[in-house]
Amino acid sequence: MHRLTIHELHDRLSTTEVSSVEVTEILLKRIREVDSRIKAYLTVNETEAMESAREADRRIAAGKCSQLTGVPVAIKDNMCTRGIKTTCASKILENFIPPYDATVVARLKDEGAVILGKMNMDEFAMGSSTENSGFIITHNPWNLETIPGGSSGGSAAGVAADECIAALGSDTGGSIRQPAACCGVVGMKPTYGRVSRYGLVAFASSLDQIGPITKDVQDCAILMNAIGRHDSRDSTSANLPTPDYTRALVNDVKGLAVGIAKEFFVEGVNHEVEQKVWEGIKLLEDLGAAVKEVSLPHTRYAVATYYIICTAEASSNLARYDGVKYGFRASGSTDLAQMYEDTRAQGFGPEVKRRIMLGTYVLSSGYYDAYYRKASQVRTLMKNDFVKVFAECDVIITPTAPTPAFRIGEKVQDPLQMYLSDIFTISANLAGIPALSIPCGFSGEGLPVGMQILGRHFDEETLLRVAYTFEQNTEHHKPSPGLGASG
Amino acid sequence: MKIAIEEVEYVARLAKLTLSETEKELFTVQLNAILEYMAQLNEVDTSAVEPTFHVVSHHNVMREDEVTESMSQEGSLGNAPDEARGCFRVPRII
Numbered sequence: 001m002h003r004l005t006i007h008e009l010h011d012r013l014s015t016t017e018v019s020s021v022e023v024t025e026i027l028l029k030r031i032r033e034v035d036s037r038i039k040a041y042l043t044v045n046e047t048e049a050m051e052s053a054r055e056a057d058r059r060i061a062a063g064k065c066s067q068l069t070g071v072p073v074a075i076k077d078n079m080c081t082r083g084i085k086t087t088c089a090s091k092i093l094e095n096f097i098p099p100y101d102a103t104v105v106a107r108l109k110d111e112g113a114v115i116l117g118k119m120n121m122d123e124f125a126m127g128s129s130t131e132n133s134g135f136i137i138t139h140n141p142w143n144l145e146t147i148p149g150g151s152s153g154g155s156a157a158g159v160a161a162d163e164c165i166a167a168l169g170s171d172t173g174g175s176i177r178q179p180a181a182c183c184g185v186v187g188m189k190p191t192y193g194r195v196s197r198y199g200l201v202a203f204a205s206s207l208d209q210i211g212p213i214t215k216d217v218q219d220c221a222i223l224m225n226a227i228g229r230h231d232s233r234d235s236t237s238a239n240l241p242t243p244d245y246t247r248a249l250v251n252d253v254k255g256l257a258v259g260i261a262k263e264f265f266v267e268g269v270n271h272e273v274e275q276k277v278w279e280g281i282k283l284l285e286d287l288g289a290a291v292k293e294v295s296l297p298h299t300r301y302a303v304a305t306y307y308i309i310c311t312a313e314a315s316s317n318l319a320r321y322d323g324v325k326y327g328f329r330a331s332g333s334t335d336l337a338q339m340y341e342d343t344r345a346q347g348f349g350p351e352v353k354r355r356i357m358l359g360t361y362v363l364s365s366g367y368y369d370a371y372y373r374k375a376s377q378v379r380t381l382m383k384n385d386f387v388k389v390f391a392e393c394d395v396i397i398t399p400t401a402p403t404p405a406f407r408i409g410e411k412v413q414d415p416l417q418m419y420l421s422d423i424f425t426i427s428a429n430l431a432g433i434p435a436l437s438i439p440c441g442f443s444g445e446g447l448p449v450g451m452q453i454l455g456r457h458f459d460e461e462t463l464l465r466v467a468y469t470f471e472q473n474t475e476h477h478k479p480s481p482g483l484g485a486s487g
Numbered sequence: 488m489k490i491a492i493e494e495v496e497y498v499a500r501l502a503k504l505t506l507s508e509t510e511k512e513l514f515t516v517q518l519n520a521i522l523e524y525m526a527q528l529n530e531v532d533t534s535a536v537e538p539t540f541h542v543v544s545h546h547n548v549m550r551e552d553e554v555t556e557s558m559s560q561e562g563s564l565g566n567a568p569d570e571a572r573g574c575f576r577v578p579r580i581i
Binding site for chain 1: 490495498499501502504505506510514517520521522525527533536541543548550558562566567575577579580
């Protein structure tokens with residue numbers, strides 16, 4: 001039962017073949033059995049989850065069942081959940097209990113979804129391996145000695161290990177897609193502005209976006225139907241008509257133009273990753289897509305551009321952690337200035353401090369033009385590269401990450417090497433375009449490989465169509481990591 | 488070397504962070520490596536390029552000036568490390 005997708009479970013719930021209470025109990029049991037090895041959860045919300053399951057069963061009995069009613073899902077721990085700890089995996093928010101729900105959480109609750117708990121992540125979503133969590137290290141269900149990716153590593157590992165039916169993640173530079181690729185699941189970063197950021201703890205406000213992490217493409221569309229629409233509480237939320245994303249699930253790519261950017265198949269990309277992605281492209285071509293080579297010439301500057309912009313924005317956003325209104329406060333300070341400095345020194349972990357330092361430096365007097373302004377100009381060039389390519393292509397296909405999941409501990413001493421693992425995902429955030437990662441095979445060591453599909457602004461539907469077609473014609477999403485059976 | 492340890496100390500003050508001696512040394516090495524890498528942006532001619540600070544068009548979003556429900560005092564103070572008489576309490580300022 002824990003292996004089911006949202007739509008499979010919905011079919012069983014709506015015919016009362018199973019109740020939400022039963023399936024929620026099965027998932028809580030699954031968490032007890034496997035999470036000591038995976039460590040995907042920071043908080044398991046047992047009591048409230050059972051209450052919502054009972055409420056969902058009443059709704060179903062009354063004939064008011066939507067696709068998500070009674071479906072147990074998990075939320076990355078940087079989205080506010082009323083009455084449930086929201087820590088961002090940081091000591092500075094260790095005991096923070098939000099007095100309100102993030103819009104995405106409220107929308108899932110409106111649909112009757114059951115919130116199972118809050119997922120581990122890199123502290124403040126800063127990282128690519130979930131090793132920067134202030135509390136625990138999450139393990140990849142496919143090989144416990146490797147990282148699950150990051151920063152939404154808990155969400156992706158939880159979905160892959162069948163500890164929840166689906167999850168929400170957030171993506172500032174690849175934090176949904178890279179862990180989805182590492183864990184062999186589907187992850188989509190919607191267009192900037194498509195999903196409300198209200199109640200998402202801010203990291204880099206011009207780049208952050210919430211999105212689904214699911215077992216298949218259909219589930220991705222179902223979650224987008226719940227979260228992908230305008231919200232007056234987020235001034236950057238796009239006020240556009242909302243499509244029914246499930247209508248984009250068409251098994252046909254005939255006539256679509258698929259761009260292959262040569263800049264994404266370069267030295268440093270793992271040979272097996274490259275091979276699997278080419279096999280994926282070949283399949284789409286066989287199914288009737290027109291494949292053409294294109295160029296995104298500024299791709300090589302993406303990492304440098306991104307780490308200037310995101311750290312600059314982070315240094316400003318994280319100024320709010322001052323030990324006054326919420327969160328941790330260092331004890332023993334005799335004056336206010338000392339209290340600020342001690343609180344931040346003791347509350348933030350090393351990567352967060354590094355990024356605050358970098359961001360403060362690139363914004364500081366005398367360096368602003370050389371770094372922040374320069375990066376913002378290169379961002380324009382990168383955005384223009386995409387505009388040019390999307391004039392002749394419907395989607396672009398690339399590897400999601402340059403390698404399969406690396407080993408825990410391998411890159412923690414070298415932040416720059418860690419940053420380079422985001423090389424293929426961050427362009428989408430800088431340009432604000434939607435991007436999706438879908439499983440496209442396994443490495444020789446049995447680790448999942450992800451293929452990234454990039455699309456035009458607000459054209460999530462074409463991404464879903466290409467991904468759905470790919471999935472319907474492959475078996476890559478079917479294997480499950482061997483963690484022992486239950487339920 | 489782009490930055491020396493004194494600059495790391497200066498930036499830490501701006502960022503309101505107390506760093507240990509070990510952290511200062513480590514950050515000096517690491518920030519130099521990262522800034523060195525970022526210097527590759529200088530290869531790009533951006534003399535005639537407008538910066539992008541936000542990918543969506545920027546405009547003010549207005550709403551009717553109507554009273555709506557807001558958070559209670561209790562809710563607002565619920566997470567405060569220290570409070571007194573309905574206010575946030577902090578250590579001495581002056």
